[in-house]
Amino acid sequence: MKFLDSHVHMVSRTTDDYQRMASAGVAAIIEPSFWQGQPRTHVGTFQDYFNSLIGFERFRASQFGIRHYCTIGLNPKEANNERLADEVMEILPLYICKEGVVGIGEIGFDDQSAAEEKYLRLQAQMALEADLPIQIHTPHRDKKTGTTRTMDVLEDVGVPPSKVVIDHNNEETVKEVLGRGYWAAFTIYPHTKLGNERMIEIMREFGGERIIIDSAADWGISDALAVPKTAALMKEAGVTLDAIETVSYRNPLKAYGQSGQLKEADWAETEGIDPTDLFEGNTLLRGGQDIGKAMSGEDLVIS
Amino acid sequence: MLALLLSILSNHAEEKPLGWLDHHLEKIENDFSRNRFYFAFSGACRHFDKEHALDLSESDLDSISGMAPGFTIDNRTADHVARTILLLALAEKDQDFFLEVLRALLGAADIREAVVLYSSLPLFPHPEELVSLAREGTRTNVVDIFDAIALDNPFPAAHFENDGWNQMVLKALFMGRPLYRIQGIDTRANGTLATALANYAHERWAAGRPVSPELWRPCAGFVDETIATDIARVAATEAPGQKEAAALVYAHPSNAEKLAEIKESVEPFLKEIENGNLTWDTLGNSLEKDG
Numbered sequence A: 001m002k003f004l005d006s007h008v009h010m011v012s013r014t015t016d017d018y019q020r021m022a023s024a025g026v027a028a029i030i031e032p033s034f035w036q037g038q039p040r041t042h043v044g045t046f047q048d049y050f051n052s053l054i055g056f057e058r059f060r061a062s063q064f065g066i067r068h069y070c071t072i073g074l075n076p077k078e079a080n081n082e083r084l085a086d087e088v089m090e091i092l093p094l095y096i097c098k099e100g101v102v103g104i105g106e107i108g109f110d111d112q113s114a115a116e117e118k119y120l121r122l123q124a125q126m127a128l129e130a131d132l133p134i135q136i137h138t139p140h141r142d143k144k145t146g147t148t149r150t151m152d153v154l155e156d157v158g159v160p161p162s163k164v165v166i167d168h169n170n171e172e173t174v175k176e177v178l179g180r181g182y183w184a185a186f187t188i189y190p191h192t193k194l195g196n197e198r199m200i201e202i203m204r205e206f207g208g209e210r211i212i213i214d215s216a217a218d219w220g221i222s223d224a225l226a227v228p229k230t231a232a233l234m235k236e237a238g239v240t241l242d243a244i245e246t247v248s249y250r251n252p253l254k255a256y257g258q259s260g261q262l263k264e265a266d267w268a269e270t271e272g273i274d275p276t277d278l279f280e281g282n283t284l285l286r287g288g289q290d291i292g293k294a295m296s297g298e299d300l301v302i303s
Numbered sequence B: 001m002l003a004l005l006l007s008i009l010s011n012h013a014e015e016k017p018l019g020w021l022d023h024h025l026e027k028i029e030n031d032f033s034r035n036r037f038y039f040a041f042s043g044a045c046r047h048f049d050k051e052h053a054l055d056l057s058e059s060d061l062d063s064i065s066g067m068a069p070g071f072t073i074d075n076r077t078a079d080h081v082a083r084t085i086l087l088l089a090l091a092e093k094d095q096d097f098f099l100e101v102l103r104a105l106l107g108a109a110d111i112r113e114a115v116v117l118y119s120s121l122p123l124f125p126h127p128e129e130l131v132s133l134a135r136e137g138t139r140t141n142v143v144d145i146f147d148a149i150a151l152d153n154p155f156p157a158a159h160f161e162n163d164g165w166n167q168m169v170l171k172a173l174f175m176g177r178p179l180y181r182i183q184g185i186d187t188r189a190n191g192t193l194a195t196a197l198a199n200y201a202h203e204r205w206a207a208g209r210p211v212s213p214e215l216w217r218p219c220a221g222f223v224d225e226t227i228a229t230d231i232a233r234v235a236a237t238e239a240p241g242q243k244e245a246a247a248l249v250y251a252h253p254s255n256a257e258k259l260a261e262i263k264e265s266v267e268p269f270l271k272e273i274e275n276g277n278l279t280w281d282t283l284g285n286s287l288e289k290d291g
């Protein structure tokens, strides 16, 4: 089995993470543009960041046999600096149709301010114009209202739900998101978002259709192996391999594949792994890497 | 050139991407929008083949170089040529605005886009404004980008001052690039470059590293005592292309006397040189092929 982690901020991760991800069967990743912990003060830092997503980070991933894609966008937090936001909006069109850019993202709401709505709307229009998928960040605070409001805005602009992945869902939001026809992504992130045991319960209730799991690993305490670990835990809990593969590989491939920039053939040479090997810590030699060792001492449960 | 490239591309691409390109050419002409142009330039790789080099006829290549001497799209892909066409359409419409857009594109370019922008430089208006962009480009460590400027491109020889030119040639050697594909490598040779190259060779020798036989090509017209000693060493070196390079330097019209002492060791190659079977280009080509 291979994995596609459709939300991971590799610019904040080390080469150790790349190595362990490759060993654990992560064949491809999507890196959304986001804020970087510290607010940016110049459009030039945005531009250099975008350049690194389409340039150096892609190269860095390739050294570990991982295909790197990205989404480009103005994140909601920094949308509140309107002077800067306008300048960023001017450079976005230079990036969104590039090779390996699979959508506009991650965009959406943070504080749910008027400025955030303005730039969500403008970027949704841009995605429509360029015929690109959208990757949505839903807010941590007042998530349910913010998620509903995001979908209202998207529908008002006329974006088809089938081209939108709503991310960072939980038990409270999933029903409406799936019901309105969107892809529903779940971020397996320790402490603040969703643990993977809860994820298994959600799978039991909603099945795998249009559901995606990702790590959103970034500069905070997070886990770059969240997707393979959750897959292993799901297998242990009796979820079928087919369902596991659907949420951790096939669905993100389908959703972002709508950009035409993401094809299985791009990583055909990557070998898959058996999640059982991950879970039981069996020794699995692949490209000189000992997956058992890579995972040993690691608790698969992320809570 | 726009019309020529478009007609060549039309013979090698499907109707659908060609229709897409036509639509954008029409928009550039009649209803220009900067964002749409950006979408089109970067998005060409989403419509045209980006993996296979176009299979061009000799006559296609000849008509291109007839119109822009030294410029070529040999070995380029369909999306590369489509991007060049879009740039030319914009340049035709508004030269000053074109420069502004070109700078924006370069500031945001991925590797394959940068290759298009740099390799198309000889077709753009206001070359004097482009020199600093091209020189900045040669500072890259990405081989494909460096090659787009330095190799098979008439722009540097036509527009670089000596210091830019010399840096580019030295860097080509540093990066292991084939000098014979640098257009104007002989006509732009100069004494400063020859000295810098010889110094570089001395450094390599001191470190026990091999020296490319092509390094001596721009030195051939500037043989002084030091370089004469160097060439004697090259003539005695047992590695592919070394003796041939020494022979080629010897065969330069100004050198028979200066290099008299190596005559015997290069003698076997002189006939090949005389009948045209051994030139700097054939030597560079065979070294490149043998990697």
Ligand SMILES: [Zn+2]
Binding pocket: A007, A009, A032, A034, A106, A216, A218
């Ligand atoms: Zn994120």
